[in-house]
Amino acid sequence: MMSGVSKRIGSIRFTCLSPDEIRKMSAIKIITADTYNDDGFPIDQGLMDTHLGVIEPGLMCKTCGHKVDECPGHFGNIDLAMPVIHVGYVKEIKKLLQATCKSCGRLVLTEEDVREYVSRQETMESLGSDAIELREFSKETAKAAAEKALKEVCPHCGVEQQKITLDKPTTFREDGHKLTPKEVRERLERIPDNDLIPLGIDPAACRPEWMVLTALPVPPVTVRPSITLESGDRSEDDLTHKLVDVLRINQRLRENRDAGAPQLIVEDLWELLQYHVTTYYDNQTSGIPPARHRSGRPLKTLVQRLKGKEGRFRSNLSGKRVNFSARTVVSPDPWLSINQVGVPTFAARELTVPVMVTKDNLEVLRNMVKRGPEPAGEVYAPGVNYIIRVDGRRIRVTDKNAETVAEGLEIGYKVERHLMDGDVVLFNRQPSLHRMSMMAHVVKVMPGKTFRLNLCVCPPYNADFDGDEMNLHVLQSEEARAEAHILMKVQEHILSPRFGGPIIGAIHDHITGVFQLTYRNPHFDKAQTLFIVSKMGENKLPEPIVENGREYWTGKDLFSTILPKDFNAQFKSHICQKCQKCEKEGCQYDAYVKIRDGKLLMGTIDDNAIGSGAGKILDKIARDYGADRAREFLDDVTRLAIGAIMVRGFSTGIDDEDIPEEAKRQIDDKINNTFHDVDQLVASFRDGTLDQMPGRSLEETLEVEAMKKLGEARDEAGRIAGKHLGLENAAVQMAKSGARGSMLNLSQMAGCIGQQAVRGERLSRGYWNRTLPHFQKGDLGAQAKGFVKNSYKSGLTPTEFFFHSMGGREGLVDTAVRTSRSGYMQRRLINALEDLKLKQDGTVRNTADSIIQFHYGEDGIDPTRSVQGEAIDLDDVLRDVLGEHYADLLSRADDRKISLYATVEKDLMEASTDDDDDQDESDYDGGGDE
Amino acid sequence: MVPVHELLSDDETDKVLKRLKITRDQLPKIKESDAAIKTLKIAMNMDIPEKSVVRIIRDSQTSETAEVYRLVIRG
Known part of the structure; x- marks a missing residue:
């Protein structure tokens, strides 16, 4: 099946084509602008001549004798009546004309100068300068010659030079007098080979006069296929349209010239030919109107086909569409391991894995083939869509032929079987911003229509389940599977190279659950304990504690069962109050975690222990015990957490933000007092008694002071509200344990939303001298400038609502701008860094083997294998x-x-x-x- | 602020290149017109020819100091 290498590419060189080469590679000379005759057959020597290849079934290529899809297509050519300039080379031509003598064609530099430049060029090459640097240098040489030409006479023949200018896009002028392409070509012909070398042109590969076209290659019809509409009409490709134009004008020009028409007419036609050839290459040349289709749409010619995001390179070569892939909505499944992905049966029956038939698997595969492409039965069993015989023929397996095909199965055949549990696939969510955006998962075929994934892998993919879709790719070779298994599996990416901590970890309910399990070490009776432990797979129930004849288990003991037996760690929990002096083991908030020999001795397990992005325990297990153990721990801890949270039940609602009337009054008082303070500030600003801050104007001082006061008021309101929101409150539990939300969110819901800001300043724009018509002109008070006194719970007044929307809008705009900008930056960065490689000797090198960094990261340490950056x-x-x-x-x-x-x-x-x-x-x- | 730049003798250069198992053209470049090279020229009171190699010792965020080499080129 795998064909050997028939031809190996040694090197590629890009140069320009000589007219001889164009004619030599041409299968036929094109002379008529017509395409098809009345019967719908290609006209001989027309643009669709069958010498150029065939695009219709049934026809045979007159050049190679092959049919559609076998014939690669062949070039033709058009002989231009008069030479025209190739737009792609105008800059180069200008450089050459300016740097060389108008009469002898030599470079306007003395022999010594030339020698000097050539030797510089050679040293640059030997010192490893790249093509871009060399091009820059030859540009400098040309510039030096051009400057000399304007000041002095030619050192070789003594002729005075005139100034050559370029009239965009393709007209050259010498002292205002027009140079025809023919004259340009003659001058370029005069430049001797030796003088081209310092100008960065290899005369063996390209002569400058080839940049003025005398023959035009006609691309094969396979490059510009015509399409037949339902009505039976033919619609030609844009390139064909353009070539028709070129041919027409070329024909007219030749006739007029041969008939001895007036100079003026010939020149006009010549210019028109130049226009058509120019737009044939690039229809976005500045300075000329783009050629349009009858409908008014600009034509897509050669440059447009290649350039930009929709061009051949970015859209077809860097980004290809692939087979063996699937895309659908994702949804969560906490009972899957982090390594797994749930694949719907429907997708699994389409996606296939090729398996080579050997003597060991012949019977197994035969059974599979027998099942056909749509096996019936309750339990999913993989069937087969195709088999590939030894001679490479593909046979489609259908329900009808399944039996016979299965019987004919032999060693050496390949069987394309359906996806089944245990297959390795790649799973991806766009935008693919880092390597964790594409990881290898192990398939688990499931009913339903969505891809299922473990919740812990949401952070690396940045996925949620509000309709996100993800892609899946099935690996097709053993090498690919092995590589994916070893390098790309989810468990190998628990530690992120971005910050050296776990990016895959417990989130949301997992954190709340494990918090409830361990905070203040609650007791669980036998039923509860069994319920919790049953959520995990194998697990040894610890010895119960017996007290007054009743046995119970503690949360910390239950948590300890999933830790490695010799695990030690100590750190502060997320619930840590950040006391002035840490009491450590004596922490009264149960916020100091200490684990010895796999036993949780004290402290609360929360975001800081197992969370994605912070989890210390996770981090340490992944480092010290390896990816397998870390996966096991993560799977266990999340299931344990879910068990724990289900024992108690957990819910939050708007009443979690209820605070007593007394507290509301306090907050109100505080805010009103602050309003008063701000009014006083404004008054002192008005009568000039406000103390100006150094480096700020009086207005700025007022703003800063007011912002400070109002900020304090919001914090104070939050503090008062917070006093009444204890850890028994579900919302507070989530905020304190790091599961979701923050205390600021809560104080905005219960206490006061606070000052709204745009560009970091109090709101000020809208109406003349005021934010809204509800306020006095020039009002500088708190509420007129966007302070929201209410809480989300109490509800906003109309003006407050408006202010809040203003602040909210800024956030939205910011994110929109940020994503587009960082996307572009990412693209540039990746283009610059994609070919860098870390070599065995610790150096970072590019594909040319030049050193980019002498020691990776200057310390040679891989962040995912270091401890906070230390080895x-x-x-x-x-x-x-x-x-x-x-x-x-x-x-x-x-x-x-x-x-x-x-x-x-x-x-x-x-x-x-x-x-x-x-x-x-x-x-x-x-x-x-x- | 400006990290230490020092010119390598031919022997040292050979040693460095041998250690890294590279040829001169694989080194990163520094232009003669670079302010650091100009200052070094004045400090050493001598010309620094093209093709010479300069060692730069700079502070590093990850390791304390980092040693890098630059090939001096014209320009």
Whole structure:
């Protein structure tokens, strides 16, 4: 099946075609502008001549004798009556004309100068300059020659030079007098080969006069197929239309010239031919009107086919459409492992994996083929859509022929079987901004019509389930599967190279659940415990605690069952109050987590422990125990959390933001007082008693002061509201544990929304000197400038609502602008970095093997394999070697910013003599950050 | 602010190139007109010819210092 390499490309060189080459590669000379005759057959020597290849079934190519799809198409040519300039080369031609002598054609530089430039060119090449740098340099050479030509006479023949200008797009003038393309061509012909080298042209590959066309290649018909409409009418390709124009004018020009028509008419036709040839190449040349279709639509000619986002390169070569892929809506499934993806049966029956038939799997595959393309039965069983015989013939398996095809199955055949559980596929969500946007998943075929994924993989894909669609690609070769399995599986991407922490982790309810499981270590009776533990797969139930004849389990014990047996860690929870002095083990909020030998001794498990983006436990397990263990832990912890949250039940509603009347009054008072303060500020501003801040105008001072006061008022309102929202409140639980929302969100719902701002300033625009007609002109008070006194719960007044919309709109506009800008930046960055590679010796190099970075990241450390950027976790190692006590002392020394080893040593000695002291505990938190 | 630039002798250059197993043309470039090279010229009171290699030792966010090399080119 896999064909060997028949021809290997050694190198590619891009040059211009010589007229001889154009004629040599031409299958036929095109002379008539007609395409088809009345019977619908191509006219000989017309633009659709069958020498150029065939696009209609039944016809045979007169050049190669093949039929449609076999004949690759062949070039033809048009002999131009008069030469015309190729638009793509005008800049080059201008450079050459300006740099060379009008009479002898030599470069207007002395022999020494030329030698100097050539030797510079050679050293640049030897020092590894790239093509762009060399081109820049030859431009400089040409510029030097052009400047010299204007000041001095030609050093070779002594002729004075005139100034050559380019009249866009294709007319050259010498001192105002027009140069015909013919004259231009003659001049270019005169330039000797040796003088081209310093100008960056290889005379062996390209002569400059070839940039003025005397023959035009006609692309094969396969490049410009005509389409037959339902009405039977033919519609020609844009290129064909353009070639028709060229041929017509070419014909007229030749006739007129041969008949000895007046110079003026010939020149006009010549210019028209130039126009048509120019637009044939590029229909967006500035300075000339684009050629249009009858309907008024500008034609898509050669340059338009290649250029831009919809061009051949970006749309067809860099971005190809592929087979063996599927796309549908995604929905969540917490019972899938993070590595898995649920594929609907409907899609699984379309997507296939090729399997080579061997003696070992012959029977299995035969059974599969027997099932045909639509196996019946309750349980999903893979069928087969196609088989490929040894000779490469594909046979479609149908319900009818399934039996016979199955019998004929032999070793060496290939069977394209349906997707089944355990297949490795790639899963992707656009925009694919980082490598975690495309990961390998293991298939699980399921009923339904959506792709199912574990909730923990939402963050890397940035997916949610409000209608998001995702793509799936089925791998077709063993190599690809092996690579995907080892490098791309989800579990290999738990740690993000972006910040070296876990990007895949528990979210939302997982966090709330595990918080409820561990906060203040609640007790669970046997029924509850079994319910929770049953959500996980295999799990050993810890020994119950028996008290007064009743047995119960604690949340922390249950959590400990899923930790590795020798796991140690200590850090602060998300619920940490950030006290002035951390009490560590003595934390009264149960916010200091300490795990020893796989036992959660104290502390609450929440976002900081297992969350996506912050989870310390997850981070440490992934690093120390590997991806497999991390996946196992993550699967367990999320199921445990779901079990825990289901035991109690969890819900939040608007009444979670209820606060007592008394608190409402307090908030009201506070805000009213602040309004009064602001009014006073305004008054002092008006009568000039306001103290101006350094570096600010009086108005700015007022704004800053007012903003400060109003900000404080909002915070105070939030604080008052917060006092009445305790940890028994579901919304607060979510905010404090890091599951969803923040205390600011809550205080805006319960207390006061606060100042609305556009561009960081209080609202000021709208009407003349006021924001809305509801206020006095020039009112600088709080409510006139966008302060929203109400809370989301109490509801906004109409003016407040308007202000809030203004602030909200700015946010929307910002995100829209940001995404488009960062998208473009990303594209540029990736284009610049895509071919860089980290080599075995630790250097980063490009495809030319030039060094870009001498040592990867300057420290040679992979962020996903480092501990907060360090190669090893020294504190952990010390703890292992020295034991808990000394490690604590060491880290405490570190706390005091004592860096000298001697001092640390001294401290250690001192400390070990006066045994235990618990003053000034260290801030050590398991190599974590904060 | 400006990291240390120092000119390598021919021997040192060879050693560096040997260590990295590269030829001169694979090194990153620095222009003669670069302010750092100009200052180095004045400081050393000598010409720095094209093809010489300069070692730059700069502070690094990830490791304390980073050593890099640049090939001096005309321009």
